Every structure is written in structure tokens, then in C-alpha cells.
Amino acid sequence: MSDAIVVEGLVKRFGATTALxxxxxxxxxxxxxxxxxxxxxxxxxxxxxxxxxxRADAGRVRVAGLDVVExxxxxxxxxxxxxxxxxxxxxxxxxxNLEMVGRLYRLGKREARARAGELLERFDLTGAADxxxxxxxxxxxxxxxxxxxxxxxxxxxxxxxxTTGLDPRSRLGMWEFIADLADGGTTILLTTQYLEEADRLAxxxxxxxRGRVIARGTADDLKAQVGGQRLEFTVTTAAVLPxxxxxxxxxxxxxxxxxxxxxxxxxxxxxxxxILAEALQRLDGFTPDILDVGLxxxxxxxxxxxxxxxxxxxxxxxxxxxxxxxATGGMA
Amino acid sequence: MNTLATTLSDSVVITKRNLIKVxxxxxxxxxxxxxxxxxxxxxxxxxxxxxxxxxxGISYAEFLLPGIFAQxxxxxxxxxxxxxxxxxxxxxxxxxxxxxxSRSAVLVGRTVADAGLNxxxxxxxxxxxxxxxxxxxxxxxxxxxxxxxxxxxxxAISWLMAVVGLLVRTPEVVNNASFIVIFxxxxxxxxxxxxxxxxxxxxxxxxxxxxxxxxxxxxxxxxNVPPGTPVPDVWSLQNPVLYTLVWTAVILAVFVPLSVxxxxxxxxx
Ligand SMILES: Nc1ncnc2c1ncn2[C@@H]1O[C@H](COP(=O)(O)OP(=O)(O)O)[C@@H](O)[C@H]1O
Ligand SMILES: [Mg+2]
Numbered sequence: 248m249s250d251a252i253v254v255e256g257l258v259k260r261f262g263a264t265t266a267l268x269x270x271x272x273x274x275x276x277x278x279x280x281x282x283x284x285x286x287x288x289x290x291x292x293x294x295x296x297x298x299x300x301x302r303a304d305a306g307r308v309r310v311a312g313l314d315v316v317e318x319x320x321x322x323x324x325x326x327x328x329x330x331x332x333x334x335x336x337x338x339x340x341x342x343x344n345l346e347m348v349g350r351l352y353r354l355g356k357r358e359a360r361a362r363a364g365e366l367l368e369r370f371d372l373t374g375a376a377d378x379x380x381x382x383x384x385x386x387x388x389x390x391x392x393x394x395x396x397x398x399x400x401x402x403x404x405x406x407x408x409x410t411t412g413l414d415p416r417s418r419l420g421m422w423e424f425i426a427d428l429a430d431g432g433t434t435i436l437l438t439t440q441y442l443e444e445a446d447r448l449a450x451x452x453x454x455x456x457r458g459r460v461i462a463r464g465t466a467d468d469l470k471a472q473v474g475g476q477r478l479e480f481t482v483t484t485a486a487v488l489p490x491x492x493x494x495x496x497x498x499x500x501x502x503x504x505x506x507x508x509x510x511x512x513x514x515x516x517x518x519x520x521x522i523l524a525e526a527l528q529r530l531d532g533f534t535p536d537i538l539d540v541g542l543x544x545x546x547x548x549x550x551x552x553x554x555x556x557x558x559x560x561x562x563x564x565x566x567x568x569x570x571x572x573x574a575t576g577g578m579a
Numbered sequence: 580m581n582t583l584a585t586t587l588s589d590s591v592v593i594t595k596r597n598l599i600k601v602x603x604x605x606x607x608x609x610x611x612x613x614x615x616x617x618x619x620x621x622x623x624x625x626x627x628x629x630x631x632x633x634x635x636g637i638s639y640a641e642f643l644l645p646g647i648f649a650q651x652x653x654x655x656x657x658x659x660x661x662x663x664x665x666x667x668x669x670x671x672x673x674x675x676x677x678x679x680x681s682r683s684a685v686l687v688g689r690t691v692a693d694a695g696l697n698x699x700x701x702x703x704x705x706x707x708x709x710x711x712x713x714x715x716x717x718x719x720x721x722x723x724x725x726x727x728x729x730x731x732x733x734x735a736i737s738w739l740m741a742v743v744g745l746l747v748r749t750p751e752v753v754n755n756a757s758f759i760v761i762f763x764x765x766x767x768x769x770x771x772x773x774x775x776x777x778x779x780x781x782x783x784x785x786x787x788x789x790x791x792x793x794x795x796x797x798x799x800x801x802x803n804v805p806p807g808t809p810v811p812d813v814w815s816l817q818n819p820v821l822y823t824l825v826w827t828a829v830i831l832a833v834f835v836p837l838s839v840x841x842x843x844x845x846x847x848x
Contacts, residue, residue: 295673295846298677299676299677300673300676300677300846301846302844320679321679323677323678323679324679326677328673328674328677330670330673330674331670332669332670333670334669334670334671334673334674335671336596336600336671337669338599338600338603338604339596339599339600343596343599347592347595347596348674348678350588350589350592351589351592351675351678351679351680351684352678352679352680353585353679379603395674
């Protein structure tokens with residue numbers, strides 16, 4: 248499979264701020280790349296350079312096989328962009344917004360109208376098609392914005408924080424739309440601060456922080472960087488912990504951790520769900536003493552914390568999380 | 580499609596979009612029509628009696644209307660700057676710039692729509708003027724030329740305001756800033772009172788102020804300068820049409836390319 252997007256050594260400065268400091272990334276045709284990073288990491292700057300809105304200070308970018316500086320117009324013809332803030336004209340109706348963008352993508356009048364109708368239907372906006380976008384809710388504006396970027400059936404779609412500011416229900420809806428598009432073969436570069444979102448939608452991820460790539464790979468690759476899965480037991484009394492540990496020791500792939508105060512045992516393991524069954528078998532006879540058992544895989548929040556030394560979202564409230572050592576380097 | 584054709588068709592799409600907004604936002608229509616009506620009526624009846632030094636054989640209404648036309652269309656052009664700043668703030672310029680459309684269409688569509696708004700303003704003011712005693716004392720062709728010179732000059736100012744809007748980026752600031760500049764510019768001129776009444780420094784400024792010449796140009800073309808009025812002794816006022824068109828051409832030559840360049844580099848922040 249060839250690459251729909253190739254970014255090499257991208258550097259962008261704004262005065263004294265270095266927004267991008269040598270970013271490399273590629274997105275395979277038909278795949279979804281999640282560009283992850285906290286606020287101010289440089290995600291929007293990457294998207295703006297890739298969509299011809301900004302010029303890089305150094306580096307090369309090819310989108311759909313074309314240079315974004317030399318062949319800007321041809322690039323624009325093959326991409327769709329949904330920026331960080333919904334760019335819809337408030338005074339136009341939903342239908343008028345889509346028709347306008349369709350015409351500017353050089354669709355014929357009739358085709359623009361037909362496509363607009365299709366997309367309004369698909370994004371659940373048919374009922375609001377003839378109302379000015381001013382009257383739309385935040386979620387409806389976002390959907391209209393995405394619909395506008397899809398009107399000319401772009402091969403490559405850029406979505407900059409498509410669900411930021413949406414309520415949970417709209418977010419789920421948006422995820423479905425995006426997953427559908429990906430299934431239909433559109434190449435997507437998606438930026439997000441939500442690890443769950445990247446985990447759910449992206450085939451591969453690139454994590455950036457302060458303008459540098461700090462990790463890349465599949466969700467599993469990233470999780471593996473932080474450490475594998477663990478079996479966790481909570482028992483009724485700390486007194487049984489040594490015996491429990493004794494029985495399970497053979498399954499551990501690394502040093503187990505015992506927390507007497509929390510009456511908890513954490514055992515690094517490898518394998519699938521059958522591990523859980525085996526563990527319970529080995530603990531035959533102890534079951535009355537066991538309050539809770541779980542097979543825990545690190546999620547991307549753990550990954551993020553481990554890589555950057557700070558949480559991905561300020562709102563995540565990670566104060567009670569155990570401190571993890573900052574990993575050095577990425578898999579680049 | 581060749582560039583000219585694409586620019587034209589994209590500009591039509593954008594102009595339509597801008598005019599839809601005019602239809603949906605009553606404030607704009609009010610600004611474009613009611614306030615000029617108010618100006619015509621207030622000046623005609625409140626100051627009309629007190630303003631002296633008019634050339635003999637002309638009513639204040641006839642003297643006043645071309646001045647009000649000039650002031651209104653110049654103010655009308657500031658909408659270009661405020662609207663572009665608004666589009667920039669709302670991310671629409673980013674959207675347009677990511678599309679394979681002509682690089683100047685957003686600006687052409689904007690300035691053309693605002694010229695359209697100015698046509699509406701002038702039409703409303705002219706009708707109001709006729710009611711309060713303004714008359715056109717020239718041929719139809721000359722009268723049309725009078726309106727045209729006002730609109731063409733205002734159109735050039737629109738491009739200047741486009742640059743301001745793209746640089747300033749906040750519609751409110753564009754409005755306030757242009758008010759501070761344009762208000763004196765349209766008052767230190769022959770718009771409302773004859774230049775003979777000005778103190779000397781202001782008078783020199785007013786004589787070379789293109790707002791004066793566009794006003795005088797349209798006065799002459801509407802036949803609102805009575806025969807026998809002494810010929811002014813400055814070149815700008817002796818050749819008001821030419822002088823106004825030179826300004827228009829220079830403003831366009833500088834600000835059209837400048838605003839297109841700015842547009843291509845600007846992005847929502
Ligand atoms: N136009 C600009 N002028 C000055 N600084 C900017 C501009 N755009 C972005 N920055 C800075 O560049 C850095 C990256 O910003 P951005 O790409 O918007 O991050 P993100 O989208 O990941 O939140 C930030 O420090 C931001 O303040
Ligand atoms: Mg951003």
C-alpha cells in the first residue's frame with residue numbers, strides 16, 4: 248500500500264515559539280492516523296501545513312503524491328478539511344452551506360445540490376436543511392462542517408479535534424460517522440486529545456508533544472511501551488497474600504507487586520483471557536478470600552502519562568495515579 | 580477552466596453568499612438604508628438653515644445630497660473590512676483557502692457584494708433626497724456617471740478596507756478604527772459645508788481630500804453646481820473626476836494585489 252501522506256522533517260516557528268520541531272510521519276492510503284497530543288502540542292499546525300493553509304519553515308510534505316507548496320491547488324482538490332472550530336456560514340442554511348462549498352469544489356449546480364441532499368440525510372440534518380446554521384446546536388454545526396468537507400468525495404480527509412466540545416452522545420455519533428468513512432476507504436488524519444478516541448478510530452498513532460514526535464505505532468505498540476498486562480487481585484485480608492502469591496508465582500513474567508495495605512496483588516502476565524481462567528484454577532480453595540480479580544491492560548492514558556510525564560487532558564484528574572517513569576525516545 | 584472563468588464563477592458563488600446574509604440580517608439593511616435617510620433629513624432640516632456661504636442659486640438640499648452620498652458609500656465600504664475579519668474569526672477563510680477555488684474570489688465576491696449594498700444605499704438616499712428638495716439638473720447619462728464615480732471610488736476603498744480587515748482580524752476593531760479615520764475624512768471636506776468657510780490648514784487638506792473631489796465630481800455631474808460658480812484655484816477641484824479616478828486607480832493598484840497576497844497567507848488564529 249502506498250502512502251497518501253508523507254511528512255518529512257517539518258519545522259514551523261511562530262516568532263520565538265517553535266511549534267513543530269522536525270515532525271516525520273506517513274499515513275498509508277485508506278488508513279486512519281491518530282495525531283495525539285495535549286493542547287499546544289502542534290496538532291493544528293501540522294494540519295494547517297498539510298492542508299496548504301500554512302507554509303512550513305523547513306521540511307517536505309506530499310499529500311496524495313503532490314507537493315503541498317508546488318501543487319497546492321491540486322492538493323486542495325483531493326482533500327477535505329474540518330478545522331478545529333466549525334467553519335460554517337451562520338447566515339446560510341445547511342443546504343446553502345453545502346451547495347456553496349460544492350460549487351467551490353467545482354461540482355456542477357445539479358451535482359452540488361444532489362450531494363448536499365445526500366450528506367444532509369447522512370448526517371441527520373435533513374430536518375434542519377432550510378434553517379440558517381445560526382440556529383444549529385454545536386453538534387449539528389460540527390456535522391454540517393464535516394459534511395461540507397466531504398461534498399466532493401475527497402480521498403483524504405483531515406479532521407482537527409472533531410469531537411472536542413461535543414456532548415457524549417454526539418461524540419459517539421461522530422465516531423460512527425468517522426468509522427464509516429474509514430470503512431469506505433477514505434484516508435483520514437485525525438487529531439485528538441482524547442486517547443479513547445484515537446484508540447477507537449485510528450489504525451496507527453503518532454503522539455506529539457511540544458512539536459516533537461514522542462511515540463508512534465499501533466495502540467498495542469504504544470501500550471507495550473508502557474508495560475504489558477497485569478492480573479490484579481484484591482483479597483479480604485492481607486494475611487492470605489503470601490499464599491496467593493505462592494500459587495500464582497509460576498505465571499508471572501516479571502516481578503509481582505504486593506500492596507499489603509490495599510490488600511492487592513499485581514502480577515505481570517502475558518496471554519489472553521485464558522490466563523484469568525488458569526489463575527482462578529490455581530487459586531482453587533482460596534476463592535472465598537478473593538474480593539476482586541481483573542486482567543488489566545494499560546490504556547492510552549497510561550501511555551501518555553508515561554511518555555510525556557503529564558496527563559493528556561487537564562480534566563482527566565490523574566492525581567491519584569501512581570507515578571510512572573517517563574519513557575525515553577519513541578519507536579521512530 | 581481557465582483562471583479568469585474560474586475566478587468569475589467562484590466570485591459569483593461568494594457574492595451570492597454575501598448577499599444572502601444581507602437578506603437575513605436586518606441590521607445590515609437598516610444600516611444601509613435608514614441611517615442615510617436619517618442623515619439626509621437631519622442635515623437638510625437641522626443644519627440647512629445655518630449653513631452659509633453657498634453659491635448663489637442653489638438650495639442646501641442640492642448642495643448636501645452628493646456630500647451625503649459620498650460619506651455614506653465610503654462608510655459602506657468599511658463593511659468589507661469588518662466582514663472579512665468576521666470570516667477570518669469564524670474560520671471561514673480557512674475553509675475557503677482549503678478549497679480548490681480562485682485565490683481572489685473571496686475578496687472579489689466580498690467587494691462586489693458590498694458595492695451592491697452601496698447601490699441600495701444610494702438609491703434610498705436619492706429617493707429621500709428628491710423628497711426633501713434635491714434635484715438632478717443634468718442629463719440621464721451625466722446623472723448615471725455621477726452615481727458611477729461615487730460607486731467606483733467606494734469600490735476602491737473596499738479593497739483598502741479588505742487589507743485592514745485581514746490585518747486587524749477583529750470586526751469590532753475594524754469598525755472602530757475605520758470610524759476614527761473615516762469620520763474626519765468625510766467631514767474635513769466639502770461634503771456638508773463649502774470649503775470657503777474652512778480655516779487655512781484644514782482647507783488645504785480638504786481641497787486635496789479625495790472625498791471632496793468625489794463629492795464635487797458628482798455635484799457637477801448631477802448639475803448641482805450652479806452656472807457662474809467661481810472656478811476653484813486648485814488642480815484637484817478643477818478636475819474632480821480625473822483626480823478622483825487617479826486616486827481610485829492608485830488605491831486599486833496597491834490594495835488589490837496586497838489584499839490577495841495577505842489573503843493567501845492569512846489563517847485563523
Ligand atoms: N499563528 C500563530 N502564531 C503564534 N503562535 C502560534 C500560532 N499558531 C500556533 N501557535 C503556537 O504553536 C504551538 C502549537 O499550536 P497548535 O498547533 O495550535 O497546537 P494544538 O493544535 O496541538 O493545540 C502553540 O504553542 C501555539 O501557541
Ligand atoms: Mg489544535
